[in-house]
Amino acid sequence: MQFMLILYENESTAYQPGSKEFETMMEEFGTFTQSIIDAGQFKGGEGLQGVDAAVSVRVRDGKVERTDGPFAETREALGGYYLIEVEDLATAKAIAARLPIAKTGTVEIRPVMVYGG
Numbered sequence: 001m002q003f004m005l006i007l008y009e010n011e012s013t014a015y016q017p018g019s020k021e022f023e024t025m026m027e028e029f030g031t032f033t034q035s036i037i038d039a040g041q042f043k044g045g046e047g048l049q050g051v052d053a054a055v056s057v058r059v060r061d062g063k064v065e066r067t068d069g070p071f072a073e074t075r076e077a078l079g080g081y082y083l084i085e086v087e088d089l090a091t092a093k094a095i096a097a098r099l100p101i102a103k104t105g106t107v108e109i110r111p112v113m114v115y116g117g
Contacts, residue, residue: 002043002085002112003092008076009105011050028100036084036095045082076106083112 015022036042051069058065079101086092089109096107 001088001092002083002114003089004110004112005045005082005084005092005096005099006078006108006110007080007082007099007101007105008108009079009101010075011077011079014079014104025100032098032100033082035098036082041084041086041095043083043085045080047080048078051077079105 015025033042033045054069056067056069058067082099084092084095086095089111092109096102096109099107101107
């Protein structure tokens with residue numbers, strides 16, 4: 001089964017690039033990512049730029065509306081994702097708990113609907 005591990009963190013309290021804590025977390029992410037690559041569980045993933053770089057698009061009554069920032073106002077912002085392939089939800093939960101961001105943010109796990117062959 002494929003699962004999306006969706007990473008959320010409060011940007012106002014996140015470790016800042018250049019800080020020792022940020023560098024340590026990036027090393028931890030590198031180690032984590034390599035471990036799921038080596039296990040054959042990694043399908044893809046990337047980090048995202050901050051919400052200040054986001055643009056939301058909606059079409060209402062045939063009119064396109066564009067707004068700066070994310071659609072939802074939340075304390076935690078979407079910061080990145082991993083796409084993994086594992087046997088079951090229990091394995092996905094165990095992998096999510098190993099993510100460095102799980103210590104300071106949230107990891108949402110969503111089963112992926114795989115269409116076609």
